[in-house]
Amino acid sequence: MSIRRRHRPFSLALRLTFFISLATIFAFAVLTSIMLSSVKNHFAEMDEQDLNKVKMTLSSILLEPGASEAEKVEKVSVILASYRHISVLMLNADNQMLYQSPGGPDLVPLLNTPQFAESLKTGSVFQWSDRRPGATAQDDHRPKTYRIIAASVSAPYHGKDATCTFVISFSIDFHLHYLDELKYNLWLIAAVMGLLIILIVVFAVHKGHAPLRTVSLKIKNISSENLDVRLDPRTVPVELEQLVISFNHMIERIEDVFTRQSHFSADIAHEMRTPVTNLVTQTEIVLSQPRSIKELEDVLYSSLEEYNRMAKMVSDMLFLAQADDHQLILEHARLDLRAETLKVFDFFEAWAEEQHVSLKMSGHPCWVEGDALMLRRVMNNLLSNAIRYTPEGETVHVTLSENDEWVKVVIANPGPVITPEHLPRLFDRFYRIDASRQRKTAGSGIGLAIVKSIVRAHQGKIHVTSDPVSTRFTLLLPRLKS
Ligand SMILES: Nc1ncnc2c1ncn2[C@@H]1O[C@H](COP(=O)(O)OP(=O)(O)O)[C@@H](O)[C@H]1O
Numbered sequence: 012m013s014i015r016r017r018h019r020p021f022s023l024a025l026r027l028t029f030f031i032s033l034a035t036i037f038a039f040a041v042l043t044s045i046m047l048s049s050v051k052n053h054f055a056e057m058d059e060q061d062l063n064k065v066k067m068t069l070s071s072i073l074l075e076p077g078a079s080e081a082e083k084v085e086k087v088s089v090i091l092a093s094y095r096h097i098s099v100l101m102l103n104a105d106n107q108m109l110y111q112s113p114g115g116p117d118l119v120p121l122l123n124t125p126q127f128a129e130s131l132k133t134g135s136v137f138q139w140s141d142r143r144p145g146a147t148a149q150d151d152h153r154p155k156t157y158r159i160i161a162a163s164v165s166a167p168y169h170g171k172d173a174t175c176t177f178v179i180s181f182s183i184d185f186h187l188h189y190l191d192e193l194k195y196n197l198w199l200i201a202a203v204m205g206l207l208i209i210l211i212v213v214f215a216v217h218k219g220h221a222p223l224r225t226v227s228l229k230i231k232n233i234s235s236e237n238l239d240v241r242l243d244p245r246t247v248p249v250e251l252e253q254l255v256i257s258f259n260h261m262i263e264r265i266e267d268v269f270t271r272q273s274h275f276s277a278d279i280a281h282e283m284r285t286p287v288t289n290l291v292t293q294t295e296i297v298l299s300q301p302r303s304i305k306e307l308e309d310v311l312y313s314s315l316e317e318y319n320r321m322a323k324m325v326s327d328m329l330f331l332a333q334a335d336d337h338q339l340i341l342e343h344a345r346l347d348l349r350a351e352t353l354k355v356f357d358f359f360e361a362w363a364e365e366q367h368v369s370l371k372m373s374g375h376p377c378w379v380e381g382d383a384l385m386l387r388r389v390m391n392n393l394l395s396n397a398i399r400y401t402p403e404g405e406t407v408h409v410t411l412s413e414n415d416e417w418v419k420v421v422i423a424n425p426g427p428v429i430t431p432e433h434l435p436r437l438f439d440r441f442y443r444i445d446a447s448r449q450r451k452t453a454g455s456g457i458g459l460a461i462v463k464s465i466v467r468a469h470q471g472k473i474h475v476t477s478d479p480v481s482t483r484f485t486l487l488l489p490r491l492k493s
């Protein structure tokens with residue numbers, strides 16, 4: 012059997028570092044390239060200007076009227092002596108070499124190249140690397156490199172038109188060398204800076220995650236013993252605020268369930284203890300001396316009553332436990348709530364009469380979907396409470412109404428006002444307003460808890476209000492749409 016593992020997302024620190032580093036490296040690369048190409052262009056422009064200047068000077072010498080070819084060559088050679096990186100090759104109209112700078116490169120091979128022809132025609136400057144053996148630049152393994160310009164001028168001499176062609180080369184090895192060094196240094200600086208920035212980012216990301224670690228440490232330290240711990244949303248960065256608030260809500264709910272659970276066990280024990288103690292005491296008293304059959308029968312009847320109460324309580328508890336676990340199995344039938352309530356009225360008729368309380372129903376049939384037995388149990392619990400707390404001679408009113416969404420049932424009875432502090436807790440298990448007073452007459456305080464569970468299972472709502480006129484339980488159930 013193979014277990015397929017889902018790929019875990021990359022760590023936040025890694026992601027941040029990666030993307031910031033990528034952006035930094037990219038920015039540095041672009042910056043370095045722009046700088047290098049701008050320096051390169053600047054050099055090329057300068058070289059071109061220099062070459063053109065030399066070209067103008069040479070042209071003006073060659074165009075001088077009345078000077079012999081030898082005189083001109085002499086003049087050119089004097090002027091060129093002051094230009095360190097410039098060499099010249101001069102040809103006469105018959106393509107015979109007039110002059111070639113001593114110590115300069117041999118420019119003759121250039122004469123047959125297309126660039127030479129192009130430069131002669133348009134005056135453009137081109138770059139040429141001397142690839143002949145032995146022509147490598149100083150401290151470099153690169154061939155000597157030049158920028159070249161060519162020109163030709165017509166210089167009349169003794170009535171004869173003597174055209175003179177010349178090639179000017181400008182050695183740019185020192186520029187290239189400088190560019191190489193600049194390139195090396197710039198990349199080195201970029202690399203070091205990039206590395207530095209990555210380190211700073213790693214550090215910053217680590218620092219930035221500190222609140223996350225603090226929060227997680229605090230959460231780690233929470234156990235069932237200190238569920239009252241809350242995290243302060245004002246002490247964390249805004250990004251974590253919602254998380255902390257949600258966490259606080261969650262822990263609040265857990266705490267609530269936890270305390271209720273622990274109270275619940277205590278309450279069960281407490282509720283069971285009283286009847287069991289009663290039974291034990293009663294039995295001991297009966298056994299303390301001989302009794303007649305009649306006396307024993309009476310005691311057994313009274314015990315039976317107590318057993319029945321306990322059995323009912325246990326089954327109620329079981330019912331609630333099932334409801335809590337969402338194990339209630341509901342039948343989904345179409346029910347007329349009015350008809351169901353009238354059935355419960357029939358059931359209570361005799362007891363209500365005995366209590367001198369009348370039951371009154373108003374409203375027309377209202378249809379809901381649900382479990383008939385469960386909903387009857389709801390009405391049963393609500394009506395038994397209402398009848399119990401209604402003073403003699405008064406009436407319990409049940410009113411049915413509906414709107415688009417809900418069917419509303421109000422069970423109202425005059426009687427003692429329930430003060431506001433009790434109202435929200437009335438539906439809690441074992442909650443009774445005055446436990447001692449009702450011990451004999453009333454149930455154990457589970458009735459309304461069961462009501463609430465059933466109503467919830469039907470997607471309904473229930474709430475209670477109380478004033479000197481009446482106490483009203485309002486029940487809302489989703490209306491059956493026909
Ligand atoms: N109609 C009512 N009028 C006044 N008090 C009521 C009414 N219904 C319920 N109560 C109060 O709510 C408490 C809880 O009711 P319930 O859960 O049915 O428990 P029980 O009926 O077993 O006492 C009752 O003990 C009583 O104090």
Ligand SMILES: [Mg+2]
Binds near residue numbers: 459
């Ligand atoms: Mg009750």
